[in-house]
Amino acid sequence: MDSWVRFSAQSQAKERVFRAAQYACTLLGYALQKNGAGPDFLARIKQLEAHLSLGRKLFRLGNSADALEAAKRAIHLSDIVLRFCITVSHLNRAMYFACDNILWAGKSGLVPHMDHEKWSQRSFRYYLFALIMNLSRDAYEIRLLMERETNSKSQKGSCRNGPSSPGEDPNHRFQQLALKLKLQLALLAQVLRNNPPLLLDLMKNACDIFIPLDKLGMYKTSSGFVGLCGLTSSILSILAILHPWLKLKP
Numbered sequence: 001m002d003s004w005v006r007f008s009a010q011s012q013a014k015e016r017v018f019r020a021a022q023y024a025c026t027l028l029g030y031a032l033q034k035n036g037a038g039p040d041f042l043a044r045i046k047q048l049e050a051h052l053s054l055g056r057k058l059f060r061l062g063n064s065a066d067a068l069e070a071a072k073r074a075i076h077l078s079d080i081v082l083r084f085c086i087t088v089s090h091l092n093r094a095m096y097f098a099c100d101n102i103l104w105a106g107k108s109g110l111v112p113h114m115d116h117e118k119w120s121q122r123s124f125r126y127y128l129f130a131l132i133m134n135l136s137r138d139a140y141e142i143r144l145l146m147e148r149e150t151n152s153k154s155q156k157g158s159c160r161n162g163p164s165s166p167g168e169d170p171n172h173r174f175q176q177l178a179l180k181l182k183l184q185l186a187l188l189a190q191v192l193r194n195n196p197p198l199l200l201d202l203m204k205n206a207c208d209i210f211i212p213l214d215k216l217g218m219y220k221t222s223s224g225f226v227g228l229c230g231l232t233s234s235i236l237s238i239l240a241i242l243h244p245w246l247k248l249k250p
């Protein structure tokens with residue numbers, strides 16, 4: 001299993017490049033179709049996209065082992081919320097990669113007469129669950145950092161706003177709520193600005209989640225939007241590989 005993990009780590013960067021190219025083709029095909037490109041040229045773009053997708057599946061062979069190893073490490077985290085979110089995310093990723101490997105075997109002709117649609121839907125469901133866990137983890141980390149920042153300011157005497165009195169004017173209450181919301185948004189922006197790995201992970205997961213939602217028919221968008229989201233998240237993933245300090249830990 002360790003050898004598979006090392007192989008997966010070496011092929012991850014190539015897979016991300018293929019992913020970026022695949023979704024760039026999706027976005028390009030949508031733009032060309034909107035501009036009235038010829039069917040032959042669109043067919044070539046679609047064929048290239050399919051080849052890139054199949055190539056990505058080849059690079060992901062054995063990634064289930066990597067995800068299972070990551071889940072085993074996450075079980076030992078002291079924070080129960082992080083432990084749950086990260087472990088469940090990795091387990092769903094392992095199942096997603098397993099389904100993806102089966103799809104690769106079917107599309108490459110090793111397993112004939114396979115129901116590709118069924119396995120594709122199954123893989124996207126696991127992918128969606130993993131992304132939901134990732135976003136839950138991001139939200140939890142943001143909440144912790146915002147609470148820490150608020151407590152730090154309170155200790156320094158920066159937060160002196162008391163509770164509103166019962167007889168206050170409704171307009172004044174609304175202004176206070178608006179001010180509180182503005183302060184919370186400013187605090188959120190500050191927390192994300194001070195934590196680039198968390199910001200990058202949040203943006204990547206937020207972009208990625210539209211892909212399975214569209215494929216599963218839960219939130220239908222256009223192929224152009226899916227291509228844009230996939231391309232953006234792929235570029236963010238490549239940045240995290242090129243600059244390891246941008247990878248959210250644990």
